[in-house]
Amino acid sequence: MGTNLELKKISFEIKEGIAYVGFGYNNEKSMTVLDEDTLRDLDAVADELTAQKKGLEGAIFFTHKDRCFLAGADITLISGMKTEADGAQGAEAGQGIFNKIEDLPFPTVACIHGVCLGGGTEFGLSCKTILMSDDKSTVMGLPEVKLGLIPGFGGTYRMPKKIGLPSALDLILTGKTVNARKAKKLGLAFETYPKERIVEMAKKHLKGRSKKSSLKDSLTDFAQDNFFSRKIIFQKARESVLKKTKGFYQAPLKILDTMEAGMIKGRSSYLASEAQAFGELCVSEQSKNLQHIYWMTEKVKKYSGPKGNGEIPKLERGSCLGAGTMGGGIAWLMSNNDMAPIMKDLNTPALELGLKQASSNYSGALKRKRLSADDFERKMRSISCQTDFKGFQKVDLVIEAIIEDMNIKKSVFADTEKYLRPDALITSNTSSLSVEEMAKALERPERFAGLHFFNPVHMMPLVEIITHSKVAPETVEALYNWVLKVKKTPVVVKDGPGFLVNRILMPYLNEAGFLLEEGVSMKELDEACTNFGMPMGPCRLLDEVGIDVAVKVAKILHDGLGDRAKSSGLSTKMAEKGLLGRKSSKGFYDYDEAGKVTGANEEALSLFPSKKKSMSESEIQMRVVLPMINEAAIILEEGLVEGPGDVDLGLIFGIGFPPFRGGLLRYADGEGLDRILTAINRYSESVDFDRYQASPYLKNLVENKKKFYDI
Numbered sequence: 001m002g003t004n005l006e007l008k009k010i011s012f013e014i015k016e017g018i019a020y021v022g023f024g025y026n027n028e029k030s031m032t033v034l035d036e037d038t039l040r041d042l043d044a045v046a047d048e049l050t051a052q053k054k055g056l057e058g059a060i061f062f063t064h065k066d067r068c069f070l071a072g073a074d075i076t077l078i079s080g081m082k083t084e085a086d087g088a089q090g091a092e093a094g095q096g097i098f099n100k101i102e103d104l105p106f107p108t109v110a111c112i113h114g115v116c117l118g119g120g121t122e123f124g125l126s127c128k129t130i131l132m133s134d135d136k137s138t139v140m141g142l143p144e145v146k147l148g149l150i151p152g153f154g155g156t157y158r159m160p161k162k163i164g165l166p167s168a169l170d171l172i173l174t175g176k177t178v179n180a181r182k183a184k185k186l187g188l189a190f191e192t193y194p195k196e197r198i199v200e201m202a203k204k205h206l207k208g209r210s211k212k213s214s215l216k217d218s219l220t221d222f223a224q225d226n227f228f229s230r231k232i233i234f235q236k237a238r239e240s241v242l243k244k245t246k247g248f249y250q251a252p253l254k255i256l257d258t259m260e261a262g263m264i265k266g267r268s269s270y271l272a273s274e275a276q277a278f279g280e281l282c283v284s285e286q287s288k289n290l291q292h293i294y295w296m297t298e299k300v301k302k303y304s305g306p307k308g309n310g311e312i313p314k315l316e317r318g319s320c321l322g323a324g325t326m327g328g329g330i331a332w333l334m335s336n337n338d339m340a341p342i343m344k345d346l347n348t349p350a351l352e353l354g355l356k357q358a359s360s361n362y363s364g365a366l367k368r369k370r371l372s373a374d375d376f377e378r379k380m381r382s383i384s385c386q387t388d389f390k391g392f393q394k395v396d397l398v399i400e401a402i403i404e405d406m407n408i409k410k411s412v413f414a415d416t417e418k419y420l421r422p423d424a425l426i427t428s429n430t431s432s433l434s435v436e437e438m439a440k441a442l443e444r445p446e447r448f449a450g451l452h453f454f455n456p457v458h459m460m461p462l463v464e465i466i467t468h469s470k471v472a473p474e475t476v477e478a479l480y481n482w483v484l485k486v487k488k489t490p491v492v493v494k495d496g497p498g499f500l501v502n503r504i505l506m507p508y509l510n511e512a513g514f515l516l517e518e519g520v521s522m523k524e525l526d527e528a529c530t531n532f533g534m535p536m537g538p539c540r541l542l543d544e545v546g547i548d549v550a551v552k553v554a555k556i557l558h559d560g561l562g563d564r565a566k567s568s569g570l571s572t573k574m575a576e577k578g579l580l581g582r583k584s585s586k587g588f589y590d591y592d593e594a595g596k597v598t599g600a601n602e603e604a605l606s607l608f609p610s611k612k613k614s615m616s617e618s619e620i621q622m623r624v625v626l627p628m629i630n631e632a633a634i635i636l637e638e639g640l641v642e643g644p645g646d647v648d649l650g651l652i653f654g655i656g657f658p659p660f661r662g663g664l665l666r667y668a669d670g671e672g673l674d675r676i677l678t679a680i681n682r683y684s685e686s687v688d689f690d691r692y693q694a695s696p697y698l699k700n701l702v703e704n705k706k707k708f709y710d711i
Contacts, residue, residue, distance in 0.1 A: 005044055005045065005048055007025075007041045007044065007045070008026065008037045008038075008040075008041060009023075009024075009025060009026060009027055009032075009035070009037045009038040009041050010022065010023060010025055010038065010041040010042060010045060011025035011026075011064065012045055012048070014052070014056070017055065017056055017057040018056070018057050018058055018059070018060060018203065018206065019049055019052075019056055019058070019059040019060070020059075020060050020062065020199075021045055021059060021060070021061045021062070022061075022062050022063065022064050023038070023061070023062070023063045023064065023065075023069060023070055024063050024064040024065040024068060025064050027064075027065075030065065030066075030067065030068065031065075031068045031071040031115065032063065032065055032068050032069070032070055032071060033070070033071050033072060033073065033074040033075075034070060034072065034073045034074060034094070034119045034120070034123075035074035035076075035077065036074075036077065039093070039094065039097060042097055042101075042123075043096075043097045043100070046097055046100035046101055046104075047100070049100075049101075049104055050100060050103075050104065053104065053105050053106060056106055057106060057107070057206055058106045058107035058108060058109065058206035059104065059106070059107075059108045059109070060108075060109050060111060060199060060202045060203070060206070061108070061109065061110045061111060061123075061127065062111040062113070062198070062199050062202075063111075063112075063113055063114060065114060066114065067113075067114040067115060067135075067137040068114040068115045068116075069110075069112045069113055069114050069115065069116040069120055069124075069138075070115075070116055070117075070119060070120025070123060071115050071116075071117055071118070071120060072117045072118025072119045072120055072121075072143075073094070073118055073119040073152075073153070075147070075291065075294060075295075077090065078090075078147075078149070078282055078291065079288075079291055081279075081282050081283060082283065083279075083283060084276075084279040084280050084282075084283055085279060086279070086283075087152075087275075087278050087279030087280070087281075087282035087283055088275045088276050088278065088279030089275075089279075090152070090278075090279075090282075091152035091153065091274065091275035091278040091279065092271075092272075092275045094119065094122075094152065094153040094154075095152070095153055095154050095271045095274075095275060098122060098123060098126040098153050098154050099126070099154070099267070099271075101123070101126040101127060102126040102127075102158075106206075107128055107129065107205065107206045107207070108126075108127040108128045108129070109127060109128070109129045109130075109131060109202040109205050109206065110123065110124040110127040110129070110130050110131070111131050111133075111198045111199050111202050112124055112130060112131065112132045112133065112138060112140065112189070113132070113133035113135060113137075113138055113195045113198060114133075114135070114137050114138055115137065115138075115139060116138070116139065116140045117139070117140070117141050117142070117143055117177065118141075118142060118143060118144055118151065118155075119153050120140075121140045121141060121142055121155065122142070122151055122153040122154055122155040122158070123153070124140065125154065125155065125158035125159060125162055126154065126158065129190050129202075129205045130183075130188060130189045130190060131189060131190060131191055131192070131193060131198055131201065131202055131205065132180035132183055132184070132189040132191075132192050132193075132198075133180065133192065133193060133194065133195035133198050134180050134181075134192045134193065134194060134195075135180075135194075135195045136179070138179065138180050138195075139177040139178065139179055140177065140178055140183055140188060140189075141171060141175065141176060141177035141178060142155050142159065142171055142172050142175065143175035143177070144175065144251075145172065145173060145174070145175045145249075145251045145252055145255065146175040146290065147251075147287060147290045147291055147294060148249070148250065148251045148281055148284060148286045148287030148288075148289070148290040148291070148660070149251055149278060149281050149282055149287055150251060150254055150255050150258060150274060150277045150278050150281055151172065151274075151278075152274060152275060152278035152282075154271055154274065155172065156168075156172060156255060156258060156259050156262075156274055157262070157267065157270050157271060157274060159171065159172060160259070162187065162188060163186045163187045163188050164187075165230065165233055166233055167186050167187075169233070169234075169237045169256075169259070172255055172259075173237060173240075173241060173252045173255060173256070180192040190205065191205075230260070230263055234256060234259075234260045237256060238253070238256055241253065241256065246530070246533075248533055248658065248660050249286070249660055250281065250284060250286055250287075251281055251286075251287070254277050254280070254281055255277075257277075258273055258274055258277045261273065262274070285670070286660050288662070289659070289660060289661060289662030289663075289666060290659060290660065290662070292662045292663070292666055293648075293649075293652065293659055293662065293663065296645045296648065296649050296663075297489065297649070299645065300489060300490060300491070300649065301484065303477050303480045303481060305473070305476055305477065305480070305492055306473040306476070307473055307477070308472055308473035308474040308477070310472065310474045311474065312474050312477055312478050312481070313396060313423055313424075313425060313474065313475070313478040314396065314478075315339075315396045315397040315425065315478060315479075315481075315482045316339065316396055317339055317340060317341075317394055317395050317396050317397070318334040318339035318340075318341040318342075318395065318396065318397045318398075318399070319341055319342040319343070319344065319392060319395040319397070319398045319399070320334065320341055320342070320343045320344070320354075320398075320399050320400075320401055321344055321345075321398060321399070321400040321401065321402060321412060321416060322344075322345055322350075322400060322401040322402035322403075323343050323344075323345040323350045323351045323352075323353055323354025323355075323385075324345075324350060324353050324354055324357070324401070325353070325354075325357050325455065325456075326401045326429060326453070326455060326457065327343060327345070327354045327357075327401040327402075328343070328353065328354035328355065328356065328357025328358045328361075329357055329358070329361060329453070329455065329456055329457030329458060330399050330401055330429065330453060330457055331343040331354055331355075331357075331358050331383050332357065332358035332361040332362065332383075332457065332458060333453075333457055333458070333486055334383075334486075335358065335379045335380070335382045335383050336362075336379060336486075337485065337486045338382075339397075340382045340383075340384070341382070341383055341384070342384045342386060342391055342392065342395065343355075343383055343384065343385050343386075344385075344386055344387065344388070344389070345385075345387065346387060347387065348387075351385040351386075351387075354385070355380070355383065355385060358380065358383060359380060361456075361457070361458040362376050362379060362380065364458075389416070389419040392416070392419040392420055393419060393420065393421055395420065395421075395424055396423075396424055396425065397424070397425050397427070397482065398416060398420065398424065398425065398426045398427065399427050399428075399429055399451055400412060400413070400416075400426070400427065400428045400429060400430075401429040404430060404431065404432070404433060404549075404552065406433050406434070406437060406438070409428060409430070409433065409438055409441075410437075410438060410440070410441035411441070413426060413428075413438060413441045413442055413448070414441045414442065417442055417443060417444065422444065422447075423447070424447065425447050425448070425449070425475055425478065425479065426442065426447060426448045427448065427449050427450060427451035427479065428448075428449075428450050428451065428466075429450075429451060429452055429453055430450060430452065430466075431452055431498075431499075431502055431553065432497065432498050432499070432502055432552075432553045432556045432557070433556070434495060434497075435448075435449065435450040435466045435467070435468045435495045436468040436469060436495045438450075439468050439469075439470055439471070445468070445470040445471070446470055446471060446472035446475060447472065447475055448468075448471065448475070449465060449466060449467060449468070449471050449475055449476060449479055450464065450465065450466025450467075450468075450495070450499070451463060451464075451465060451466070451479060451483075452464040452465075452466060452499060453488075454501070454654055460653070460654070461488055461489045461653045462488065462489050462491065462501070462649075462650060462653035462654040463483045463488045463489065463490050463491075464490075464491055464493050464499050464500055464501065464650070464654075465479050465480060465483065465490055465491070465492045465493065466493055466494075466495055466499055467492060467493070467494055467495065468494075468495050476492065480492065489649065489653050491641065491646050491649060491650045492641070492642070492646075493640055493641055493646075493650075494638075494639065494640045494641075496560070496635075496638065496640050497556060497557050497559075497560030497561055497565075498553065498556070498557050498560075499640075500635065500640065500641055500646070500647065500650045500654075501650050501651060501654035501655060502553060502557075503557065503561075503631060503635065504628050504631050504632055504635070504647070504650075504651060504664070505628075505651075505654075505655055506553065506554060506557050506565065506567075507565070507627035507628055507630075507631050507691070508538060508624050508625070508627065508628050509538050509541070509542060509550060509554075509567075510554065510565070510566070510567045510568065510627070510691070511623050511624045511627050511691070512525055512529075512537075512538035512539065512542075512624055513567060513568030513570045513571055514568045514687075514688075514691075515615075515620065515623060515624070516539075516568070516570055516608055517568050517569075517570055517608075517609065518609070518613050519608075519609045519611050519612045519613030520612075520613050520615050520620060521612055522539050522588060522600060522604075522605070522608070523600070524615070524617070524620065525537060525538065525539065525620060526538065526539050526540055527617075528617045528620035528621050529620075529621070529624060531617060531621075532621045532625070532658065533657075533658025533660060533661060534655075534656065534657070534658065535656035536656075538624065539587075539588035539589070540588065540589065540597070541655075542571065542581060542587065542588060543581035543582050543587035543588055543589055543591075544581065544582055545581065546580055546581050546582075546583055547571050547574050547575050547579060547580050547581050547587055548575045548580050550571055551567075551571050551572050551575050554567040554571070562690075563690040563691075564690050564691055564693055566690065566691070570607060570608075573607050574587070574588075574604060574607065577603065577607075579601065579603060579604055582595055586601050586603065586604075587601060587604065588600070588601060588604050589601055589604075622679055622683075623683070623687070625664075626676065626679055626680050626683065626692070627691060627692070628651075628664055629664060629665070629668045629676060629698075630680055630692070630693075630694060630695050630698060631695075632644075632647045632664055632665055633695035633697040633698040633701075633708075634695045634697065635647065636697055636708070637695060637696065637697035644663075644665040644666075644708040644709055645663075647663070647664060647665050648662065648663020648664055648665050648666055649663070651663060651664050665708040665709070666708075666709065668708060669707040669708050669709055673698065673701050673702050673706075673707060673708075674702050676698070677694055677698055677699065677702045680692050680694045680698075681694060
């Protein structure tokens with residue numbers, strides 16, 4: 001049988017009564033998405049398959065790409081939707097195509113190899129059988145919720161029918177991905193094969209083999225069909241969502257409403273509700289903010305800074321100077337990326353502490369069975385602990401994580417450099433000290449930079465790459481590529497007090513201290529900030545950072561930035577009394593042996609004013625957030641980062657600034673910079689002239705009626 005199809009992005013051929021449909025055809029990009037051309041091609045293919053149905057044994061869908069089946073819908077299509085009707089119509093169009101695939105009267109097999117997310121997974125669900133390659137790159141999932149969306153091509157309708165309601169809700173509400181092994185266990189994939197054999201094996205699945213029913217399947221079906229069981233399942237899911245998101249995120253709640261209301265509906269009625277929900281969400285401010293974050297994270301996946309003429313160093317073997325909590329975390333990161341790190345410290349107890357931290361980081365993956373016991377042992381054995389510089393001539397990257405003392409750091413750098421190859425890179429994990437000053441201790445400063453990780457290393461995604469006047473572009477590019485390789489998010493920052501994140505964080509923490517001194521209660525302060533969307537209040541955050549550390553950083557910033565960075569005396573008083581936070585079991589809060597909060601610390605409360613001051617939640621929020629916006633404007637004026645996207649990405653991934661707000665400066669743009677400037681000027685008169693001295697950069701934006709993201 002022949003075909004006259006004219007396709008741009010999909011291949012189509014019929015051999016021996018089997019239709020073979022290949023995604024990613026004639027596509028130079030590594031990832032295949034459901035863009036307009038691909039959707040148009042797929043619609044034409046679906047019509048052709050329907051027309052030739054009597055002469056076909058079945059259809060096999062596969063990919064021409066090495067690591068991608070279908071990465072989902074083209075997000076530019078979603079971003080371009082201006083009205084709810086646009087969104088709903090777009091969803092309905094995709095649903096219509098997938099319905100045609102689902103309604104084909106012969107067996108259809110999706111041979112999934114590589115990334116298969118969002119619309120790709122929804123396509124797989126429309127096929128009668130899903131096979132997955134056992135390659136580590138192969139994953140399936142419905143991550144739309146992370147963009148503030150509901151899966152719009154039938155995913156919420158078909159996933160529960162495929163794997164049961166509880167498992168479907170878990171995938172859809174979290175956006176998590178599953179590998180082939182997990183997908184088979186869930187019943188999402190029928191079988192797994194090596195990528196080289198998957199298409200050949202698909203032929204056997206065209207014989208109409210179906211999965212045998214089991215007691216587990218019967219119980220799952222009963223739970224889905226039983227009204228009271230469904231009610232309990234949705235109630236528990238809603239409770240879990242509210243606990244995790246605190247009700248800030250619209251999409252998971254909309255997903256629950258749509259799925260619960262649609263459980264008794266037929267396909268057409270259900271999908272109409274899904275499309276309507278997609279339309280409402282895709283044009284919401286929250287989804288636009290989350291899409292904004294997506295574009296920012298996509299942008300940083302490729303180095304775009306200055307290029308040098310030399311060779312880019314390959315960073316394959318690593319070393320960490322200094323053990324302890326941070327050093328152990330960095331050693332874990334290196335060992336987890338097969339760098340066989342050397343962890344050096346002055347004594348055995350410090351090294352043992354570092355090893356304990358690395359082991360602790362691995363234990364979570366071990367418990368969740370994402371890491372085998374053999375791999376755990378292998379990775380831990382790859383960390384060499386020593387008190388000398390033996391083997392450092394083989395090291396490509398050194399990360400220093402010792403005490404925050406400039407003289408000690410410079411001495412260590414000068415000593416370490418003697419044992420390294422000329423092409424090796426040295427970096428400092430300093431959180432606030434001048435990288436420019438440190439570079440003076442080195443004979444090869446062009447091979448040196450700051451590499452600031454956030455604690456805990458295994459959880460915090462951000463890494464600040466701090467440059468200085470003599471650093472080579474090749475050094476910066478090599479570090480940038482390495483940060484991406486170890487699955488962290490890099491932000492390049494010029495040297496300056498506190499760099500990016502800590503410089504903007506300190507006004508937030510400082511102002512919190514002043515509010516407490518004014519008589520605002522600790523409970524109201526922390527609640528106002530968590531109700532704004534911060535992961536924890538400033539008092540709780542100070543306990544995590546370490547109050548003594550915060551005092552030291554605050555002094556460095558005050559010395560470097562002047563009186564706008566002056567801090568309250570409250571933290572100093574607490575540090576003097578040994579109230580250092582969670583590490584001393586006493587700070588603003590008391591902590592048990594496991595490090596969990598047991599209540600407010602009465603000793604700390606006794607340092608606060610006895611006379612309480614009443615202040616509205618919105619007023620508290622303005623007092624702590626406005627200084628952050630103002631400091632960010634000063635940072636942009638000084639050119640410490642490339643643009644507002646770096647600021648927003650840094651704060652989201654560095655301190656957990658609420659993603660649903662799109663970032664600090666996108667939030668400021670949305671609130672109106674004229675209103676923000678007016679409020680800052682008002683506080684300059686009524687609260688403190690120095691701390692609320694409006695940035696000329698911010699004034700200029702308002703004067704020219706521009707926003708941060710207009711520049």
